[in-house]
Amino acid sequence: MATIFNPTSTYSNKPTATTSTKNWWDMPTSAGKSGADSIYGFQLPDFSGIVSNQRAAGGQMLQGQDQQVGNWLSNYSGAINNQEKMRAMYSRLGDELGLPGLMSQANTLNATLEAVPQTYTAATRGFDTNANQLARIVGTKQAQLAPLAQKATTQAQFAQDQLGVQMGLEQQQQAKELSPYTYEKEFLMDRIARETSMFTTANENELNALVAKMQSGVELNEGEKKRINDLTIAREGYQNALAVQKLSNEGSLAVANANNAAKSSSSSFNWSSWGL
Secondary structure (H helix, E strand, O other): OOOOOOOOOOOOOOOOOOOOOOOOHHHHOOOOOOOOOEEEOOOOOOOHHHHHHHHHHHHHHHHHHHHHHHHHHHHHHHHHHOOOOHHHHHHHHHHOHHHHHHHHHHHHHHHHHOOHHHHHHHOOOOOOOOHHHHHHHHHHHHHHHHHHHHHHHHHHHHHHHHHHHHHHHHHHHHHHHHHHHHHHHHHHHHHHHHHHHHOOOOHHHHHHHHHHHHHHOOOOOOHHHHHHHHHHHHHHHHHHHHHHHHHHHHHHHHHHHHEEEEEEEEOOOOOOOOOO
16 A cells, blocks of 8 residues: 655655744844844944943043143142242342341431531531631531442442342242243143043154154155054144143143242342243
8 A cells, every 4th residue: 555645744845834033133142132232143342331431431531631730730839839929038138138227328328428518508507607618627528428428339239239149049049949840741741642642652753763764765665654654643643632731731820820920020120930
């Protein structure tokens, strides 16, 4: 008897229905997520998390830079405020040189010398003193006072000159004490600009080496040409960042330099500012 083919039997060639998904994003993954988060079982990077982390890192970098600049400005302003003011320095040095007493003595003697004729004219009025006698009296007194007045004037002028010299030396010393803040400011601005542009000193050395190689007549290969172009663009970014730093610091430095200018203008001398 012939065997009848049974399409529902185990040996049937009829395709068996299987469970499938219509779209790849509905496919299950080992992590239990849909294909929208992975492709064929491979987990996609969390781009939103990466961007968030980058923003957080950038914010922390800017916050750190602001703190560094704020610390520097505070230290610089504090150093200026702790320095002796010009008027106080003028008075102190003048006292050490005895200038007030010398000036007073010189002024008194010169005023007395100048007033000798009037003084003795009034003193001899009502007495039997003729013009020749009065002239001899005035001449004698003037001869006595003139050398004293001249000596006092010379001493006072010498002390005044020494005061100017001492003030200049004191100012140079104060500027020397502030000079480390100048170097620190330049270093700080360069560091911030490099952090912002990511153009390191190693990149700058590499660029300089490639430029020197090219200028020496050695032909650069394609990789080196591309590298020198990329580094040049990066350097421009660093230079722009440095320019921004200098501009942003001008407003902050104006406060400190204003204090410095106030100190410099507090005496009759033409004091120059520290120039930071």
